[in-house]
Amino acid sequence: MLLILALLLTGAIVPAQDDPVFRAGVALVHVDAEVTGQDGRILTGFTKDDFRVFDEGKEQAIVNFAAEEQPLDLILLFDVSGSMRAVVERVAASARQAFRELRPGDRVSVMVFNSRSRVVAPFTEDLDAVDRTIREDVLEGGFGGGTLIQQAVDDAALRFLHEKRSQRRRAVLIVTDNMGQRTRREETVVRDFWEADALLSGLIVPNTAYQTMRTVGIILGPQNLLMQAGMKGIAQKTGGDAIRADAPETAFQDAIHRIRSRYGLYYELPKAKPGTTRTIHAELSPEAARRFPKSRVRARTGYVVPAS
Template identity: 30%
Template sequence: MKKIGCLLTLLLLASFALDSNAQVRPRRVGSANQQPPSAPSKDKKAGEEVGEDDVVRINTTLVTIPVSVMDRDGKYIPDLRKEDFRIYENGVEQEIAYFATVEKPFTVALVLDTSRSTRFRMEEIQEAAIAFVDQLRPDDRVMVVSFDESVRVLCEPTSDRRTLREAIMRARTGGGTRLYDAVDFVLNHRFDKIQGRKAIVLFTDGVDTMSRQASYESTLRDAEEADALIYPIQYDTYEDVSGWPFPRRRPSIILGWPFPIPAPWPDPGGAGTGTSRAEYERGTRYLTELAQRTGARKYNADTTRSLDQAFALIAEELRRQYSLGYYPKNPPHEGERRRIAVRVNRPNTVVRARDSYIYTSANDTQQTDNQQPGKPELKRRFIVNAKPTPAP
């Protein structure tokens, strides 16, 4: 009996030990001396990757700027090296810290003036817009916007050429002209939601008669701050609205009745009528400044020998660029304007780049998972005054 009692005692002691281990083991796993690995913090501010678009950005002192280099015929020069470039800020040469060749798709807004002043040029404008669509590659996207007394989106950005042609052909002539409102709409209500390289190809005579949301000055300021190029294609419609064969008033010869027939637009010389020579000169200045401030070019549809060739050059210029970056020797201060000059050590070249910036703080953006290593990360954005840099 004593042996049986000892055996039972041993069994009880073993069972107690097992239960004790089972209670202690979980506490060891979660003890204060063994903390679980912490998850990556989502509160850390991440820099924004250098986009290969037409944006000038900054990370403390790193400035990046897109540059187009062409020959005298407007063709892109593809074989330049870092050593071929010189960058000057406020007249002081800077050391190039970042260099890359960039070729990527773009998004373009074809903005068509369908006001009454272009009624006799509407077919030309539509043909020209379709000619630009024919320059597309599969990854390029185009949207179509028309404006007269209203601003209309005829087609959202797409690469479908058939859809784009149908949208262009749906454009119909209307009444007054809201040119400034149309430019404002594309820059501030469409392009602000689109990433990558962007441009506006603007088919118009440049005259505005009834914009309500924007003005000459406000749209130039927006263009100066935007990351989009603006290529105006100007049509001279002055004779169509004020001269022969459509003068302001002319006598009727129907049945010999001598009463005058009023023209289908207001008398010239009035405020905002869109029929005076002064308004057309103002329109030319406006389109010229739009192109200059964004680093693009203005074309005259009546004197350009081949718009098809011009559109091919625009598409190539948008698609293929160089990206240069440097650290200013004197870091900029808030609100300070700095001048930039880009030169290329090669004869007979034309350099197009933004030529100044105003430093201003901007909110940091979240870093994306598909950032490519080796490119600078930027945390601030420049507001830039973009003008083409003259050829050396």
């Protein structure tokens, strides 16, 4: 992903043949990484030796490696402002097919937002129930109101932050036109995602009315300007991305596939003051980079040191 989603786990990982095994006593940083080729498609088949991870510029020893084994908690966050009904209808029609990308043990929750956010369905492994929630509760719940995107994604991060820390991976997938008033500082939202050990991915549906709204905003003043909400920058810093979705039904399935197709890299947490932020960088090893020229590793750009 960048994707680093740095998931901080209390417990050391013992290398194993299958799933990673955690041993209490050592704090670890979990780096969730995605590798894409020059064309943007997912690349697979990597091993631990194909990656390098740096914390504050210093290379770290990867103590274990996992590929897709950890269960996932996924929040689906739907923009239900007035212009989004047709888009959500197309996503709803494709949801059942898209959920085939998930694995047994994965859980999904549904949230919606316009001028405020709300939880429509709690986390559940019942994907048929999630499908019904999208088709019935979301679509029949009404569309309209403002679009406070940054506040909504921050609310999703805070849901994770307030839950008990676990070894489950965490991700938020937002479907929006990325048009709204900026109500939260980007740095605040990113820090909350880092502290929650969560990833943000976005499907940005083109809004042909943008130029008209931009002109109105210029005439009426900055406080009325409906602007791009800066989702891409936030997503990339958490290890995800925000992509243009001209065909939201197929893009929805592809986004879930990408979230599920990641590598888990683990290294020991360096000594640092709790509450401080540290930078992370993940890349392919020189040999792997030669095999896959112009490839890219997505991973989060930092994390918050947890309290001991």
